[in-house]
Amino acid sequence: MAIAHEIRHARRAVALTGAGISAESGLGTFRGKHGLWSTYDPTLVASIESFTEDPRKFWEFARRIGPAFLDAKPNSAHEALAELERMRRLDCVITQNIDGLHQRAGSRQVIEIHGNAARIKCTSCHASYVTLEILDNLIQQDVPACRRCGGALKPDVVLFGETIPSETLNQALKKVNSADLLLAVGTSLEVYPAASFPETAKNSGAKVVSINAERTDWDDFCDYRVYGNATEILPRVVQAMRLSV
Numbered sequence: 001m002a003i004a005h006e007i008r009h010a011r012r013a014v015a016l017t018g019a020g021i022s023a024e025s026g027l028g029t030f031r032g033k034h035g036l037w038s039t040y041d042p043t044l045v046a047s048i049e050s051f052t053e054d055p056r057k058f059w060e061f062a063r064r065i066g067p068a069f070l071d072a073k074p075n076s077a078h079e080a081l082a083e084l085e086r087m088r089r090l091d092c093v094i095t096q097n098i099d100g101l102h103q104r105a106g107s108r109q110v111i112e113i114h115g116n117a118a119r120i121k122c123t124s125c126h127a128s129y130v131t132l133e134i135l136d137n138l139i140q141q142d143v144p145a146c147r148r149c150g151g152a153l154k155p156d157v158v159l160f161g162e163t164i165p166s167e168t169l170n171q172a173l174k175k176v177n178s179a180d181l182l183l184a185v186g187t188s189l190e191v192y193p194a195a196s197f198p199e200t201a202k203n204s205g206a207k208v209v210s211i212n213a214e215r216t217d218w219d220d221f222c223d224y225r226v227y228g229n230a231t232e233i234l235p236r237v238v239q240a241m242r243l244s245v
Contacts, residue, residue: 020186
């Protein structure tokens with residue numbers, strides 16, 4: 001398998017993942033014909049402007065989609081990336097996802113450029129909570145309030161209109177620039193800055209591999225393109241690497 005060969009001989013392979021890798025875990029994608037944003041207007045329910053004006057709208061939306069995130073479990077694609085890290089063939093995972101499934105699958109080096117819904121922060125005093133620990137508050141209060149100061153709580157995720165924390169972005173860019181192989185899995189790359197990562201890697205001399213369920217606008221840019229479910233493809237990559245040892 002060509003992808004296994006490339007990963008095996010890479011000096012530093014980095015994975016970039018999007019919502020598609022978590023689809024088999026029951027989490028729908030956000031963009032595209034059947035994506036979440038085809039049902040909801042993100043500027044009304046998931047932007048920092050709308051949250052600031054009326055956080056109730058956000059929390060109504062969050063309570064509709066929240067159970068899926070709480071019930072989701074890592075799938076074989078997450079587990080395959082974790083195994084590649086254990087095999088010392090993958091340096092890290094940079095993810096656009098906020099579900100925390102990479103860590104739960106066993107990945108240790110994960111850069112979450114859009115945050116993690118398992119963490120909640122106060123918008124006033126910046127106190128931090130674990131979502132499951134204050135779940136009753138999140139469900140029962142129209143606008144969940146901080147136990148310390150009474151300020152409005154917000155998941156530790158990057159909403160539309162917010163910028164990625166500079167430390168997180170710089171860490172991700174450092175990994176992309178130092179990679180000689182970028183493995184992009186389940187991402188349409190329509191959102192910046194992640195959309196620029198393959199070109200950044202390519203300009204630094206890296207090869208780019210795309211694993212997606214369907215074609216994307218940036219496919220012609222890739223050195224390798226594989227169409228199908230990551231839950232089937234990535235375990236085969238791991239198996240091919242094991243057989244070659």
